[in-house]
Amino acid sequence: MPTVACHDCDLLHRLGPLPEGVTARCRRCGGLLRKRTRNGFERTLALALAAAILFAVANAFPFLSFxxxxxxxxxxxxxxIVDLWKGGKPEIAALVALTIEVAPVAQLSLLLYVLGLVRIGRVPPGLPTAFRLLRHATSWSMIEVFMLGIIVAIPKLMGMATIVPGLALWSFVLLMLVLSAAMAAFDPEEVWERVEGRR
Ligand SMILES: [Zn+2]
Structure with a gap:
């Protein structure tokens, strides 16, 4: 049985597989040890697929019209992003490209790679590396920060021109929500349990 330390008080617990919908709490302080969401695996997979479609729409259609x-x-x-680069702001262009394009693509690809293969009954090669990369990609994926910037900028721009939000903007809003929901439902422990049960 694996040992888990409480994040709040460091008390060690031996924690076996949890049934769905069950939350394990610390014996001493009541801190959260692990939460097993109901249908977490299928929910994450469905939400990741929806996020991939929204990402494609968000990149294929106009964002704003002035x-x-x-x-x-x-x-x-x-x-x-290209205009930012050409306009003499290469650092900002690179940061925007990383946080709203590269990182979310990596995040979604890794999530779909792992969940997709496990779903069809295979053990994904390089699973520990995939999880490590997924953690990095998730910490650099910042669509919500970008959207906040847009929300702040739109009223200022409205004074200068007529702004028409495009399909991509609405897709980004949905993508932000769906991607957070996917990450909230994602339980790496459950993936390991499924993989180990098959070995
Ligand atoms: Zn505790």
Whole structure:
């Protein structure tokens, strides 16, 4: 039985597999040791698939349209990043590309790789590395920070031009929610249990 330390008081517990919907708490302080969500595996997989579709839509369609003195300019996410780069802000362009493109793509690909293979009854090669990379990708994936920046910028821009939110903007809003829900439902322990049960 694996040993788990309480995050709050460091008391060690021996913790076996938990049934679905059960929460394990510390004997001494009541701190959360582990939570097994109901249908966590299937929920994460479904949400990750939905997030992948939303990500594709968010990148394929216009993000914002500006109308200024009868001239309409449309931007999408990638052209926005390229414009930042060309406009002499390469560091910001690289940071935006990393946090809203590269990291979320890595996060979703790794999640779908692991869950997809386990779902069809296979053990994903390089599983510990995939989990490690997923942790890094998740910490760099910051769609919500980007959206906050957009929400702050839109009222300022509205003074200068007519702003029409595009399909990509709404997809980003949904993506932000669906991706957080996927990560909240994701339980790496459950993946290990399924993989080990098959060995
Ligand atoms: Zn405790």
């Amino acid at each position: 109308e200024m003195r009868g001239r309409v300019t449309q931007t999408n996410v990638v052209t926005g």
